[in-house]
Amino acid sequence: MRKIPLAELLKAGIDSLFLFVMIDTKGLIRHLSKAYAAILGIPAEEAIGQPVKKIIPTTGLLRVLETGKSELGQLFVLKNGESTICNRMVVYDEDEKIIGVMSMALFPNMDQLAQFTLQLEKLQKENELYQRQLDALKQNRFCMDSIVGNSPQIKKIKETLKKAAMSKLCVLLTGETGTGKEVFANAIHQMSPRCYGNFVKVNCAAIPNELLESELFGYEGGAFSGAVKGGKPGKFELANNGTIMLDEINELPLHLQSKLLRVLQENELERLGSTKSVSLDIRVICCTNQNLGALIEANRFRNDLYYRINTVEIAIPPLRDRREDISLLCDSFVKKINFMHGCYIEGVSESMVQHFLQYNWPGNVRELEHVLEQACVMTASGILNESHFDFFLPRVYPGAAPLSPLSKFDVAVEAVEKDAILKALQNTKGNKLQAAALLNISRSRLYERLRKYNIEAVFRSDK
Ligand SMILES: Nc1ncnc2c1ncn2[C@@H]1O[C@H](COP(=O)(O)OP(=O)(O)OP(=O)(O)O)[C@@H](O)[C@H]1O
Ligand SMILES: [Mg+2]
Structure with missing residues (x-):
């Protein structure tokens, strides 16, 4: 392969640049890229050695030569009327002495620059998305680990959780008290792409009925007596772009059930006392330890709301049904x-x-x-x-007599063993060999028991 001299390589590089011009300390052009010469309407060779002011009257290179300060990212109008962004940089020799100034631009006009910027923004956004997905995957492991259990039931639920987390579907978690509904709801949020948003918990049973509506949906200033002056966002608004967990959803009064249904269907809400609607992007997780089917039968829970919130229904089994997790x-x-x-x-x-x-x-x-x-x-x-x-x-073991220390099996056995050894030693007047024979155990076993029960000391002092 032919070895290309550096100067030749540099010249080819410079010529491929859309805008490149370099002047010496006298303001004479020393290099001009072919593409730029074409815009200026002059062959590059003819421009070399000419004063820059003559060939490019609007040039800023002479100013940089005078101030000795490079100018980066400057808007510059070309002879063909297009604008571009150029960098004017002072050029030094090895002794840090100024030998000239050069100007270069990478884009022939602002459209191309704008396109480039757009592309850059797109890449940046993609990068952010990948970063979030990576975080979510890392988080995923962490969250899955926070759910302890290896039983087939829990393994299956974890699989469902992973899939559900990636979607925006409503999740209904059912299970007896203490089965981990909150742990699972948390994991869904953390594993989902909305993990950067808020995770807002509302316990529908813990808030008095008359406050629940304003807590959930917020209110405008002056909506009712006692309202905060500037109004207040509700839990739904606080959970926007994140997740809201409605715990003990079975306790939601019927009139709020209708309102919740509307919010879920329309993805927007109006604060109390306001006519302005707020649009919502929310994942809803509902929890209950009650049988909603029975509540529907008793007309205490809306059928249509039930079908809206149970898009993904996960029933967490009680611990007694998965004892292998204990x-x-x-x-x-x-x-x-x-x-x-x-x-x-x-x-x-x-x-x-x-x-x-x-x-x-x-x-x-x-x-x-x-x-x-x-x-x-x-x-x-x-x-x-x-x-x-x-x-x-x-x-x-309800009803069983409380265990006294002696009725515990191990303790009882030890007491009998110790008693037998002491009796044998008394019979043999402290002769251990004979005592072991009497007890029908090996000498080493007897010694081990003597140490365990601290018998030797007792016996010697008795003697
Ligand atoms: N699978 C699990 N792995 C680890 N911890 C768990 C698990 N399930 C439950 N826990 C723990 O048990 C406790 C109760 O869990 P949690 O509050 O989620 O129950 P719950 O189903 O929401 O109960 P309730 O219906 O009474 O609100 C918590 O301290 C939680 O950390
Ligand atoms: Mg709970």
Whole structure:
């Protein structure tokens, strides 16, 4: 391959530039790109050596030569009437001495520059979108991890959640109290592209009926006595571009059910006392621990609203129907509680987990979390076993006599064992070899038990 000299390469590069002109310190043109020469209507070779002022009367190069200050991003009107943006830059030699000034522009007119800007903006927007999707994917893992459980039911729900999160569809989460409806609603928001918007929670049962309407839909100033002067946005407006979670939706009074239905259908609302409508872009998640079907039958819940909010319906099963999640939940809660309360609990003993598996968990995951919290805080370190759950075991075995320390199996066995060893030692007057033979156990086993029950010391001092 022919080696192209640098000067030749530079000249080819300069000629390919739409606008390039360079002058020396005397104001004479030293380089002119072919494309620019064509606009000026003069062959490039003829312009070389001519005063720039003569060839380009409106030039700003002489000013830069005089001030020694480069000018970037300057608007410049060309001879053909087109405008462009040019950079005028001072050129120095190796000793930092000014040897000339050059001007260059990349676009022949503003249209092309505008097109370029548009393209840049488009790329920037695309980039932002990818960034958001990437964040959502990262978040996705994080959120999925926040839902603890490996049972087939939970795995299936996680799959549905992933799909639902990407859409704007209304989601209805049903399940008994403490099953994790709020955890799942949160995960949907965090995994969705609207995770940058607000996640607004409204508990329809916790707000008095007379306030609920203004809380949800907001009001204009002077809408009613006691209203804030400038008016107030409602929860729906606060959740715009984000997610609103309507908890205990079954408690929403009938007249607000109709209003909610209208908002969902029209994607806009009017604040109380206003005729101006606010347009909404909102994902709605409704939660309930009541059977909405039964409420519809009793005319306490609107049929049409039900069909509007249950586009995706996720029924979270009670904990007793997915007991295989209990062990994982225990591990996760112990870690969380250690962190929150500064404890050093290592875990829950296997035999204690067996008791957990027997229980019905009417309070579901919340109850399990609270039971563990109580045991951890009272214990602070080590492995949690039956002795740490005195307050809980009667719930598992109601009606059973409370466990006295002796009626616990391990403790009872130890007491019998210790008693037998002491009797054997008394019989043999402290001779361990004979005592082991009498008990029909090996000498090493006897020694191990003596250490365990601290018997040797007792016996020696007895002697
Ligand atoms: N799958 C889960 N993984 C981790 N934590 C969970 C899970 N499910 C529930 N929890 C925890 O259990 C507690 C109760 O969950 P949550 O408040 O979401 O229940 P809920 O279904 O909304 O109950 P309610 O109907 O009483 O409002 C919370 O502390 C939550 O962190
Ligand atoms: Mg809840």
